Amino acid sequence: xxxxxxxxxxxxxxxxxxxxxxxxxxxxxxxxxxxxxxxxxxxxxxxxxxxxxxxxxxxxxxxxxxxxxxxxxxxxxxxxxxxxxxxxxxxxxxxxxxxxxxxxxxxxxxxxxxxxxxxxxxxxxxxxxxxxxxxxxxxxxxxxxxxxxxxxxxxxxxxxxxxxxxxxxxxxxxxxxxxxxxxxxxxxxxxxxxxxxxxxxxxxxxxxxxxxxxxxxxxxxxxxxxxxxxxxxxxxxxxxxxxxxxxxxxxxxxxxxxxxxxxxxxxxxxxxxxxxxxxxxxxxxxxxxxxxxxxxxxxxxxxxxxxxxxxxxxxxxxxxxxxxxxxxxxxxxxxxxxxxxxxxxxxxxxxxxxxxxxxxxxxxxxxxxxxxxxxxxxxxxxxxxxxxxxxxxxxxxxxxxxxxxxxxxxxxxxxxxxxxxxxxxxxxxxxxxxxxxxxxxxxxxxxxxxxxxxxxxxxxxxxxxxxxxxxxxxxxxxxxxxxxxxxxxxxxxxx
Numbered sequence: 001x002x003x004x005x006x007x008x009x010x011x012x013x014x015x016x017x018x019x020x021x022x023x024x025x026x027x028x029x030x031x032x033x034x035x036x037x038x039x040x041x042x043x044x045x046x047x048x049x050x051x052x053x054x055x056x057x058x059x060x061x062x063x064x065x066x067x068x069x070x071x072x073x074x075x076x077x078x079x080x081x082x083x084x085x086x087x088x089x090x091x092x093x094x095x096x097x098x099x100x101x102x103x104x105x106x107x108x109x110x111x112x113x114x115x116x117x118x119x120x121x122x123x124x125x126x127x128x129x130x131x132x133x134x135x136x137x138x139x140x141x142x143x144x145x146x147x148x149x150x151x152x153x154x155x156x157x158x159x160x161x162x163x164x165x166x167x168x169x170x171x172x173x174x175x176x177x178x179x180x181x182x183x184x185x186x187x188x189x190x191x192x193x194x195x196x197x198x199x200x201x202x203x204x205x206x207x208x209x210x211x212x213x214x215x216x217x218x219x220x221x222x223x224x225x226x227x228x229x230x231x232x233x234x235x236x237x238x239x240x241x242x243x244x245x246x247x248x249x250x251x252x253x254x255x256x257x258x259x260x261x262x263x264x265x266x267x268x269x270x271x272x273x274x275x276x277x278x279x280x281x282x283x284x285x286x287x288x289x290x291x292x293x294x295x296x297x298x299x300x301x302x303x304x305x306x307x308x309x310x311x312x313x314x315x316x317x318x319x320x321x322x323x324x325x326x327x328x329x330x331x332x333x334x335x336x337x338x339x340x341x342x343x344x345x346x347x348x349x350x351x352x353x354x355x356x357x358x359x360x361x362x363x364x365x366x367x368x369x370x371x372x373x374x375x376x377x378x379x380x381x382x383x384x385x386x387x388x389x390x391x392x393x394x395x396x397x398x399x400x401x402x403x404x405x406x407x408x409x410x411x412x413x414x415x416x417x418x419x420x421x422x423x424x425x426x427x428x429x430x431x432x433x434x435x436x437x438x439x440x441x442x443x444x445x446x447x448x449x450x451x452x453x454x455x456x457x458x459x460x461x462x463x464x465x466x467x468x469x470x471x472x473x474x475x476x477x478x479x480x481x482x483x484x485x486x487x488x489x490x491x492x493x494x495x
Contacts, residue, residue: 004314004490005392012436013488019444020480024473027451031458031466054262055126058115065112065176067408072173076410082169083408088176089166090397094390096202097209101280101387104213105206108259113176114196117183127239134187139194145293146204150300153201154341157304161311162337193244196259203259208298209383210255211283211376212449217258217265218249218276225250225272233264233273240267249273254288281449284376286456292368295375302382302479303348307341309389309486316340351478352378355471363468365461373461374472377453381476384446385483388439392491395429421493439487443480450476 064087072084079085096107108114122129156175165171179200186195196203210216219225225233233249236242245257249264249272265273310316323329324336356374360367407413428435454476458469 004492005396006432007488007490008439008484009433009436012440013484016440016443016480016484019440020447020477023444023448023451024477027455027473028466031455031464031469051126051262051266054109057110058112061110062112062115065116069173069176071408071410072169072171072176074409075169076413077169078410078413078415079167079169080416081404081407081410081413083404083410084169084172085166086401086404088172090393091401094393094397096206097383097386097390098394100206100209101213101383102215103260104210104215104217104255105203105258105260107206108196108203109261111203111259113179113183113200114193114259116180117187117195120184121187128236128241134191135189136191137189139190139198143194143198146198146297147293148199149201149204150293150297152199153205153304154300154345156201157307158338158341161308162334162341163332192242192246193259197245197257204297205301207256207258208294208301208379209386210258211288211379212281212383213255214277214280216255216276216278217260217273218252218278220272220274222250224270228270230269232267232269236263237267237269254283256283256288256294281380281452284379284449285452286460288376290369290372290375292372295372298375298378298382299349299352300345302378303345305382305386305389306348306483306486307344309385309483309491310340310344312492313486313489314492315489348479352475355475358471359463359468362465363461363463365463370461373457374454376457377450377472377476380446380449380453381479381483384442384449385486388442388483388487389491391435391438391442395435397493443484443487446483447476447480450480 068084068087071082075082075084099107119125121133123131123133159165159171159175163171165175182199183193183195186199187193228250231248232240234243234246240263241261243263244259244261247258247264249268252258265271320333320336320340323339324333327335327339329335353371356370357367359365359370359374363370451473454469454472458464463469
């Protein structure tokens, strides 16, 4: 018997429909808006200026990560009883998406993959190592894009959902070790941190979603940065490592490649770098620069997010079995699953490209320019659904953590009974109505930001005719409608 979570309540669904129609109508009357600006606030700026606090955080996450590795390799194979699978898939990955909105790319600052790689290569726990212990080679041109991270992301999705890694503590540990290995090898060969910038699928996902964050590291006084000649934020200092992704704070306009490591705040002689509170989604709406590889990452990020949702709906298995029977697939149905994965990516890419082509024909603008500029619409649509979907996992499957921590290896533990699974499903952190309300708010937020992206990006493209940007409004409507439909369906429990 398969346990499922109930879908979004009808009252919440109609609330979202009403809000979406209202926003869409307003957009038709007010198609263009003024440029937004960021606001600075130093209240939380002291966190990254305290190296001991960052160091302790990195050590704690590294210890927890090593516990996950040990439990995955030597603990019980029962997924719901092993801390490796429960903590990785039920808590970390689900909760990480929410942390981005409030903390931007702060996860990258305490990432155990990077921390362990740095300690192994630099052979220093903190501060700058006098001996770099790296070949310091320049990253080859073919690698200097997010294409490798995108391919890695698709591959991990295939492993996670196709091979069922989320239900396998041992393979969860192996994938985690692979991440540390890749980060270590990359740091040993290339300058700075090529793994973080070009290869890490989690870091790039965090970076793109961080464009929608309410916080960011930014200059306190932009004029000081404009007059700076030494650029400690880029080069580092005697005690502090340089920026791992080669950013200059004075020209930083988006969170995409900032790892929030705190090097710039600690090395700046004027203490001119601080956390900034700003209007959420300001980067996606207007300030982030469009690039071809990044546009494809955002588009496929939306497709993979939708794919995660589809594979957890009850009809998915029936559809895969039917496809497998038709194409004579057997075993784990990997050919059928791969076809479904490729199919959803191609479908969304074709829909988006076709609508962009219509705008190109109507406006006379180059297809590639339109494709990259409007690609930011995919971020809020993916982010909103991702959070709404993960919220269901968090409040239902996050129970029983005390029991997991008391027996992290699951020694002598038995699989959860159907009664225990039902009890976990029904014993929520808060009510079903509050869950539905929060999911509705998230979906409305995603559509609202998507509309703002269309408004402001149209201005940047000098597109003023309603007929020329209506295809993008239609795109936002069909994606939001599809994501809402998925939220109304019963969702299979992860474990």
